[in-house]
Amino acid sequence: MxxxxxxxxxxxxxxxxxxxxxxxxxxxxxxxxxxxxxxxxxxxxxxxxxxxxxxxxxxxxxxxxxxxxxxxxxxxxxxxxxxxxxxxxxxxxxxxxxxxxxxxxxxxGVQSTHSVGRFHHTADSAAYKNRIEAINYSLTHDDGQTTKDLEAADVILVGVSRSGKTPTSLYLAMQYGLKAANCPLIPEDFDRGVLPSWLPQHKHKIFGLTISPERLSEIRNERRPNSKYASIENCRHEVKAAEEMMIRENITWLSSTTKSIEEIATTVLQKLNLEKGHF
Amino acid sequence: MxxxxxxxxxxxxxxxxxxxxxxxxxxxxxxxxxxxxxxxxxxxxxxxxxxxxxxxxxxxxxxxxxxxxxxxxxxxxxxxxxxxxxxxxxxxxxxxxxxxxxxxxxxxGVQSTHSVGRFHHTADSAAYKNRIEAINYSLTHDDGQTTKDLEAADVILVGVSRSGKTPTSLYLAMQYGLKAANCPLIPEDFDRGVLPSWLPQHKHKIFGLTISPERLSEIRNERRPNSKYASIENCRHEVKAAEEMMIRENITWLSSTTKSIEEIATTVLQKLNLEKGHF
Missing domain, CATH: 3.40.50 (Rossmann fold)
Structure with missing residues (x-):
């Protein structure tokens, strides 16, 4: 059969x-x-x-x-x-x-060079050095670890904890050699009702990420099950407060809920006009 | 004219x-x-x-x-x-x-589905979750920060400080969803003449990176100019000791000196047979 x-x-x-x-x-x-x-x-x-x-x-x-x-x-x-x-x-x-x-x-109207292995930047090129520097920058400026040297950042991502800032920052550094810092928006910021004090001067390069409260609660529950942090009520409160703050501060933002890292990164590049188009 | x-x-x-x-x-x-x-x-x-x-x-x-x-x-x-x-x-x-x-x-012998946007994994897919988990794992297991949970690693990169372990780990996590830990080989290890004690049991998934002493000295000098750490003598000593250790411990390794991150990552996948080929 x-x-x-x-x-x-x-x-x-x-x-x-x-x-x-x-x-x-x-x-x-x-x-x-x-x-x-x-x-x-x-x-x-x-x-x-x-x-x-x-x-x-x-x-x-x-x-x-x-x-x-x-x-x-x-x-x-x-x-x-x-x-x-x-x-x-x-x-x-x-x-x-x-x-x-x-x-x-x-x-x-020209012949191609037929040279092998031109796909990626090798360790001795300026582009490679730039890329490694960007990765190091994004690592040291992950999750608001330091507020120093934000002048050097190409982009600063903000958003509630677990909204996708870290993977997006690393992707922007890895793929585009951009120095991407990221900084969480936390309950203390919502209580004060203003952005952390070191951010407003860099507003032209700040981009916000938000996420649906349901998805956020799911992600946080995997990390800290049954915590207040992960509860749907708290997630609803934080997301609402963060979105209101971003609207008030006139920060461009998108929801990462159904987006891939590549889609978020592409939108950040578009909105902040960061693409370097000559080669 | x-x-x-x-x-x-x-x-x-x-x-x-x-x-x-x-x-x-x-x-x-x-x-x-x-x-x-x-x-x-x-x-x-x-x-x-x-x-x-x-x-x-x-x-x-x-x-x-x-x-x-x-x-x-x-x-x-x-x-x-x-x-x-x-x-x-x-x-x-x-x-x-x-x-x-x-x-x-x-x-x-079949029609294509003509469905748009199938290029990347979106936030609700298992592959996406796996990728984010891998990135988080690689971040917390960067630079020997923790020796916990190394059982879960797909690969553990070892090598002297600034030999390319961090960008390679992050790339493997980002591009392939692999949990890539990395652990530096430091002067204390060379003095003792053996791998850090938590590594030998994971030898089947350890991959070594080396680098030319000249290039290493250049990279280290950018971070800590005129330090003993960056001096060509010290770089020569560390690289030689690390390579001897990797030979003695039977660890597969390559030199990152003239390689791109993608080339290093591809070689790691090949040598450790990590590619998941079905989809």
């Missing part, structure tokens, strides 16, 4: 001369459009010699043989020789690189 | 119904192959209604008019109607989505 409901698992290989992280993220986004199917994913990074290309080709062929289906290969191989070796395998190739570089050569 | 050396700056627009971060990273990688040219980049995220598509179209046309060249548009628009509106503009379109989804529909 044949099981008609059996879902075939297709093998997906991500082959790159660098880390393959960009290709991997992209691959997930594309394959999310086929959510009735199952995929088994294998990333083969650092394929930068003919020998490694040959190994990758053999891996593809092995999956071809065991699966009974040809594997799907997302590749970002800059070097033509290496690319050609991998492509000898029987697979469906989605070549992220050649697909776009060739039409761009025509459009721009 | 014409200046033949004048480099034309081409406008590049990244248009997405989500954040456009994946497309942006991909766009940088592709355009890095044209390093003799200059690009002005503008990301237009959250284009998820016909109205926003119309606004995006107008922006493209404005750049078309002021530049005198047609802009280059990297787009990841899932919705056909929205995509069609944007594409009315006079630009070079590199459609990251349709380019790969259509051949995949043929290969897989």
């Amino acid at each position: 044949t099981n008609l409901n059996k879902v075939t698992t297709r093998t997906v290989l991500i082959i790159s001369d660098g880390t393959g992280i960009t290709a991997e993220t992209f691959c997930h986004a594309v394959l999310a459009q086929f959510d009735s199917l199952k995929f088994r994913q294998l990333r083969i990074p650092f394929v930068d010699t003919p020998e490694k290309a040959e190994e990758a080709r053999i891996k593809i062929e092995m999956h071809r043989a065991t699966d009974g289906f040809r594997p799907i290969v997302f590749s970002t191989l800059v070097n033509a020789e290496i690319n050609a070796i991998v492509k000898r395998a029987d697979a469906m190739f989605l070549d992220l690189f050649t697909t776009f570089v060739e039409p761009l050569e025509t459009e721009l | 014409t200046n033949l050396n004048k480099v034309t700056t081409r406008t590049v627009l990244i248009i997405s119904d989500g954040t456009g971060i994946t497309a942006e990273t991909f766009c940088h990688a592709v355009l890095a192959q044209f390093d003799s040219l200059k690009f002005r980049q503008l990301r237009i995220p959250f284009v998820d209604t016909p109205e926003k598509a119309e606004e995006a179209r107008i922006k493209i046309e404005m750049h078309r008019a002021t530049d005198g060249f047609r802009p280059i548009v990297f787009s990841t628009l899932v919705n056909a109607e929205i995509n069609a509106i944007v594409k009315r503009a006079d630009a070079m379109f590199l459609d990251l989505f349709t380019t790969f989804v259509e051949p995949l529909e043929t290969e897989l």
Whole structure:
């Protein structure tokens, strides 16, 4: 008897001369459009010699043989020789690189440099140094740990405890090299009815996060079950007070309740006009 | 007189119904192959209604008019109607989505779902919760702050102070939802000649980072200029002692000197076999 409901698992290989992280993220986004199917994913990074290309080709062929289906290969191989070796395998190739570089050569009227591994900033570059400095800054300025050196901040996130400030700050530092401080709004601030005293002078770079009281209570209960801190009444009170304060102080804010870290970060960049667009 | 050396700056627009971060990273990688040219980049995220598509179209046309060249548009628009509106503009379109989804529909024998915004995990998903937990874990287990709960770690990075452990830990947590602890190897450990006492039982998940003494001295000098800590002699001594210890303890390690955070993270995943390949 044949099981008609059996879902075939297709093998997906991500082959790159660098880390393959960009290709991997992209691959997930594309394959999310086929959510009735199952995929088994294998990333083969650092394929930068003919020998490694040959190994990758053999891996593809092995999956071809065991699966009974040809594997799907997302590749970002800059070097033509290496690319050609991998492509000898029987697979469906989605070549992220050649697909776009060739039409761009025509459009721009110049040849591409075909240089390998230009995806990420390496440790000796200024951009890398900047990124590490931003990460260190965001770590030392997490959760209002220090109010020193806020002049250097690109952005200061504010919001009640557990509204998503820390992951967003770290993401902004990691992905965009931005110095992102964050500072909690706490019951004492609501009692006084004003922002902590060191903040108003930096208002042009403050961005607020809020969250639904229900979701906040859920998150806080995981940390401190059955506490006043986590109770829905207290969460309702804090969220309401924080939102009223942000409105009063004219601070731009969004609700993190149903947002990903990437979505929050993108909105912060947009609203504070922080994107550096030249390269 | 014409200046033949004048480099034309081409406008590049990244248009997405989500954040456009994946497309942006991909766009940088592709355009890095044209390093003799200059690009002005503008990301237009959250284009998820016909109205926003119309606004995006107008922006493209404005750049078309002021530049005198047609802009280059990297787009990841899932919705056909929205995509069609944007594409009315006079630009070079590199459609990251349709380019790969259509051949995949043929290969897989199913229609894609055409659902918008599937790129990142939102706050209500298990994957998101896992990611936030990993970030919190990595923050509380940064720089050997605590030796508690190391059983829960997916990876424990070790290495001398300023060898790249913190950014790598945070990246592994942020990008892969892995609980990454890190613990410095310090002069006291080298004097005793053994790993800190709480580490050997976790050896299967320990990964070492090293760095060239010259680079280390440079980094440390930025933090504590002219200190013994930053001196090249001390850096040479610490790096040598740390590498000898890692060899003696049979710990897999790599040098972070010329590596990006992404490259280090990818190598850690490979060597410790941490990639979760099913989705």
